[in-house]
Amino acid sequence: MLLRFRVANHRSIRDEQTLSLVAVPRRGETKELGTVRVAGIYGANASGKSNVLSALIWMIDAIRSSHTRWGPVGGVPRQPFKLSETGLATASFFEVDFLHDETRYSYGFEVDDTRVLGEWLYTFPHGRKKRLFERSTADDMAFGRGLTGEIQRIRRLTRPNSLYLSAAASNNHPLLGDLYASLVGKVLFAQHGEEDEKLRLHLAKFLLNETDFAPALNKLLRIADLGVERAELVETPDDPVLDEFARLYPEDFAVPSSEAALRAVRARVVLRRSTGGVSLGLDEESAGTRAWLSLLGHALITLRGDCVLITDEIDSSLHPLLSSSLIRMFKDPEINRHGAQLVFASHDTTLLGSMLEDEIMARDEVWFTEKDDSGATSLYALSEFHPRRDENVERGYLQGRYGAVPYLNFDSIREVFRERDDETR
Incomplete structure (x- = not known):
């Protein structure tokens, strides 16, 4: 089960951004927090919605493939922010918090174009942080007492441009192999x-x-x-x-x-x-x-199972009642008995309103992406705006109350046709 995903320096994502699936209480609520089953990302075209999903896809693929498919001298096939020189010179960062066997784990890494600069794995039994391993280079690794097995042999087999977790799974390490399977085997992607x-x-x-x-x-x-x-x-x-x-x-x-x-x-x-x-x-x-x-x-x-489905443009070619039904499958406790999650990007604003159902998307299930003048994507949650219970989120979004919408001046569009007509006279 996915709790949080953090990323920096991937495609249009220059600065660190966080996508959280931890439930957010409303004002006055004191109930114990759980996780949401759905997260939908909205934003203008080219604002970076797909790049948030792409970053998670890239991370999972790196875990799956770095040890077995990345060439020994091929470096790291990352996709850094290219609209400034700092992006090309800065490390790319990926980190995911997830639950495995009801225990929280945090796994992440940093890479540049040639090698892995850092990699770490922590566990949180009883809410207290414990190190399983930390790495600064392929040879410089520190292991926690809770990680046993042939960890030193696997360290020697880990190339500078491959992930230790990937190497450990390929060499049948029991715990790390299970965590690898929890990430690689339980995250499915449906790209557009x-x-x-x-x-x-x-x-x-x-x-x-x-x-x-x-x-x-x-x-x-x-x-x-x-x-x-x-x-x-x-x-x-x-x-x-x-x-x-x-x-x-x-x-x-x-x-x-x-x-x-x-x-x-x-x-x-x-x-x-x-x-x-x-x-x-x-x-x-x-x-x-x-x-x-x-x-x-x-x-x-x-x-x-307790899997995660990542899908881009969930509304592509689907009627809103079909895409909303897919979302409701994940939110319905009778259907979704194992805590499966759906993370998607969409332009379908009807999913934000109440025309189709009483409430399809809750306030802590909605996220927005927006680009600044430098072309860098920011990711933020609807819950940051503290919308009222009766607030029409669909209308507010289209009116620009939360940002993340394109600015279109129709007078400028009309001027284009005026100029064209003047030129053809």
């Missing part, structure tokens, strides 16, 4: 784009072949009022390229490699329509139907 949608639809194919998932997936397709009765798999001829993909794909999505999985990869998905019993291929369906099906697979897997 055609290629990512294809990967999500591949996952949906596997789930249609699994009795634990297929019934729920088809019921959610029917409930969405898309005119779809159910999704089916239709086998296609053997394809050696797909066979090779099948051997790689199950590992990436934690689906067991089996003959059933191979058949699922070779199959194609068709959607049987409610009217006339006609089946259509995905390429014949609307963008909204494909988007809903492709998100359902990730949502079902995330909700089954």
